[in-house]
Amino acid sequence: MTQVADAAALHDVTEAVLETARRAKIASRTLATATRGTKDAALGALADALVANAEEIVAANEIDLDRGRSNGTSPGLLDRLALTPERIGAIADALRELAALPDPVGEVVRGSTLPNGLRLRQERVPMGVVGMIYEARPNVTVDAAGLALKSGNAVILRGGSAAASSNEVIVRVLADALTAQGLPADLVQSIDAYGRPGAVALMHARGLVDVLVPRGGADLIQTVVRESTVPVIETGVGNCHVFLDASAELETSIAIVLNSKTHRVGVCNAAETLLVHADAAQALLPGVLAALGAADVVVHADPLTAALAPEGVTVVPATDEDWATEYLSLDLAVRVVADLDEAIDHVRTWTSGHTEAIVTKDLRSSERFVAELDSAAIMVNASTRFTDGGQFGLGAEIGISTQKLHARGPMGLAELTTTKWVVNGDGHIRS
Amino acid sequence: MTQVADAAALHDVTEAVLETARRAKIASRTLATATRGTKDAALGALADALVANAEEIVAANEIDLDRGRSNGTSPGLLDRLALTPERIGAIADALRELAALPDPVGEVVRGSTLPNGLRLRQERVPMGVVGMIYEARPNVTVDAAGLALKSGNAVILRGGSAAASSNEVIVRVLADALTAQGLPADLVQSIDAYGRPGAVALMHARGLVDVLVPRGGADLIQTVVRESTVPVIETGVGNCHVFLDASAELETSIAIVLNSKTHRVGVCNAAETLLVHADAAQALLPGVLAALGAADVVVHADPLTAALAPEGVTVVPATDEDWATEYLSLDLAVRVVADLDEAIDHVRTWTSGHTEAIVTKDLRSSERFVAELDSAAIMVNASTRFTDGGQFGLGAEIGISTQKLHARGPMGLAELTTTKWVVNGDGHIRS
Structure with a gap:
């Protein structure tokens, strides 16, 4: 009976994560056609909301820190985990700096008129849904949400248990601020509640999640690379x-x-x-x-x-x-x-x-x-x-890619986009 | 004992494929710094060699066709498999057309002088080793070898059993022609001899193989996407x-x-x-x-x-x-x-x-x-x-990508390259 119950629970988690991804995909469509003005205003609102809710965030962070201390977490990791009103201020400022950067979406990468008169252009469009799997750094939660928003993407966050309380409050604050701006709250969602099976489901949500960016130690990154069927950008191991x-x-x-x-x-x-x-x-x-x-x-x-x-x-x-x-x-x-x-x-x-x-x-x-x-x-x-x-002057950094596909070296906002070919004709057919 | 023998055989196949990949990686270094002149001359030599050995290729192809007929292969598939002197001539011409295209390697994608005086440029470099997994189309063997060579990459080919005899001869002819040009024969290698376990080993050769491009039916592509830990470019399913x-x-x-x-x-x-x-x-x-x-x-x-x-x-x-x-x-x-x-x-x-x-x-x-x-x-x-x-005027096509990472839509030679950041300073350190 336990095995059956386990299987049912696993199925429920998988379904819940897929449903999260479906909602993210739908929400991402709103953002894909949003103007830069809308996105920058939202980034400002997210920054304001974080500062306004700093007290609640710090209180939630204290729960994570307490649990970390009793688990014997190292002082270095505890420091990475810790949030203070000053740190929250700095995180909010980073969002405002993102707003000041150019919008990668809509940039025409290539374009020409073909010999047959077809007008061809290749332009930057958002990926759609970006998944982030990372460890114990609540600042990454905000960072990833901001980068995704600026580049027109919805984001699904899996932040690990060590920062669970902090991330829960941060994601709620961000989602509420998006709603207040008339944007879908589903643009920023967390799957922390579904634990490791949730992370596995995210790694297999090919077709719903367009790219997965792991950030953390070599073990975390290798696990994601090995298990994921969603395309992954490998980051950060530097010898x-x-x-x-x-x-x-x-x-x-x-x-x-x-x-x-x-x-x-x-x-x-x-x-x-x-x-x-x-x-x-x-x-x-x-x-x-x-x-x-x-x-x-x-x-x-x-x-x-x-x-x-x-x-x-x-x-x-x-x-x-x-x-x-x-x-x-x-x-x-x-x-x-x-x-x-x-x-x-x-x-x-x-x-x-x-x-x-x-x-x-x-x-x-x-x-x-x-x-x-x-x-x-x-x-x-x-x-x-x-x-x-x-x-390098890219303005913001999602991570540093050590793979060769899609992005190599420091990744800016453009690396969170893909391109679309648009072809304008006048009844053109191939002969 | 059989299980032990199977495991040993599997280990041998995996080692053989990894050794193939290691040799490809070493060979790719020669090509990475080769001039366009060297590469274009090699493409011409490959074309000449195919035409000169057309008789032997057609004879090998006849063996594949005979086996196909007795296996009840459909007329459509047999037609895709069939090689004639005329078809070999057309395949050779395609190599000569590749030689006429601009070299993507060395193109400076971005460049600037940073405020601190560092001179920064991002330039196209070959991927290194490209893997191709495809089905029963011996023309793809030549096509893939030509595209890889022009873009400065070594290629590892897994062409499927239906065209095994044709591919064996073609790869030998190409490798001999490379050697005659003073280039490493390891630039074009086949792992057809290792069967399906060889294909699986190729899909797991992360770190040695830089990108895998499956070409064929939806089943083949989905299998590669699901099983591969090497980054994959998904191609070709069009609804x-x-x-x-x-x-x-x-x-x-x-x-x-x-x-x-x-x-x-x-x-x-x-x-x-x-x-x-x-x-x-x-x-x-x-x-x-x-x-x-x-x-x-x-x-x-x-x-x-x-x-x-x-x-x-x-x-x-x-x-x-x-x-x-x-x-x-x-x-x-x-x-x-x-x-x-x-x-x-x-x-x-x-x-x-x-x-x-x-x-x-x-x-x-x-x-x-x-x-x-x-x-x-x-x-x-x-x-x-x-x-x-x-x-679209890209000159050559590796396939049409339906994923969003790295390449989307028709892929030309540039999509078989990655980039490298080169930074020139004068004793610059970060403060």
Whole structure:
């Protein structure tokens, strides 16, 4: 009997999620033909509503934090989870900044008149329904809703249990604000109440959900990639490399390595491995390693590197596991390579395809590094940390795609749209 | 012991396919940095090799045809399978036409200098390794190899057992021609020898295969979409609609309906349902149905339509199944709708999102039809048959995408590329 009951419950959850998706699809049609004015006004109203309801949101967030503390959640994760009136203000400001960005919808990407007189244009239209699966960051709830709204899409949110109380209140506040603006509340819906079976149902709602964007750790992303039949945009795993070429200058090398590794350690565009050309190792490594050591970086070194490390730098031996690891911490794998070819081979073998940087004065080296590596972003004499939608001037960022289909690298609003071909004729037929 | 042996065999097939993919990845690097001149010369050499080896290819094809005949394969499928010296000549010519097209690789899609002086550009680069899963059409083997080569990609082909002998010889001829041009033979590989388990392994080779394009019937495509963890571009299912608005003229209506339905019936951009505005039904339907009847089209009609059918037209009652069906034959579902709203509702409910056409003189109707429907292509006063890479001036066509991610509608060479961000600095770090 339990099995039958389980199956019935699962069926109910699946049906509920599909119904959520159907409502989202219908709501998305209202938004697809809405003007930019309507959408920007709604974004402003969402921002105002969050600020006006900050007290209730903070109270709900306190419940999540309490549960997190008693579950032994780490201080870092608790900090990501925590909302204060100030943080809510900043989240609301981000919505207002979204309103100031150009509308991607309606942009004509290509257009021409064909030899037979048919007038052809390809224009940006919303995806329709965007699914977001993410972890324990209630700011993503607002962020995703805002990005979806601005790009003309409905969004279905699956935010994970750790932030369930916060997300529940936030989604209600947003939906009420949409209703007050004369827009369908179904534009922003949560399926948190349906737990993990709900997430699975979302991943299989092909035809109703147009794209799924997972945001979170590597495990979460891999699960979504593996299980989803809805098209997925894979984001965010960054095993980024910095290569110091034979001609690299010490000062530039120290600046770029330090910035790439230590500017912010828990992010996908932080460097995780440093490669140094053998011809420059003696000139560069002692200074670079000393600077890393002074910044409390633990160096996971190959034997050649270890031999050049000054006193006081924490050095541990590197294994193949280090070359593969995205530390997201004050750790850096360091290896001396024979030449540019060995550097390129190393990166090709171990990279997650996010960002690689070269420090060089040599034109040929920079051109080969750019041409022969196959990652979303290649930096020449610049920090890996620049791979970012804001830094690239895209205005807003949904995430950083490490796949090749649809979007690669920082994704802005345009990446939440698709295109439609519109053909105008005068009774044209094919002969 | 059998289970153990099966598992071992499966493991061997998986390893063999992964090894094929690894070799393809390595080979693709040669091509990624090859000039257009090198690629175009190779395309010419492939064309010459096919013509030079036409006799051997036709002999292998005869084996496939014999097997097909004794398996009771339909005449239509046997015709698609058949190769003659003339057909091989046409296939070779298509390769030469590919050589004449611009190279998508290296095109700068966006570029700017950021406020901090970083020079940013986003440029087209090859995907890397493209997988094709298709059925019983040996011309697709050459087509896919040519498109992949021109766009700088390696290709892995899974062509199905019906054309196994033809494909084996064709792939060998192409690989030999590549070698003679100084290019890696691994750029064009077949995994037909590994049967269905090989296809499954290909669908799970995420990280080695960058995109999978299934071409064939709806069953094949759905299987790939469901099973693949490699990103898939869904192609080709077309349940296309023509809507005759209240203001449509009889002559234009007949021309567009006939052309959309009967110009070629077995293709995805053929019309499968005709919707007629109630206000125009009496004026249009008798003439349109008579023309369809004269062209041997069987009309699957709702009661209002059936009542207006002239003598001699074959009419059968339509059910919901008809609205959902992609006939790919001389059949057409026909329904009278109350107004534009009901037409839009009908299309939204039943379409596969390929192509919809409206025949109208009314500006407001045409604008609503374009804005409110969410399909890859919308035709105003033109036949659905125009949704085609060649017709759109894209030069070559990999397929017609009915999904929203990456590519929508006819896909040309650019759709077999991704982009890379290249950032040039002068020791830039983030503050």
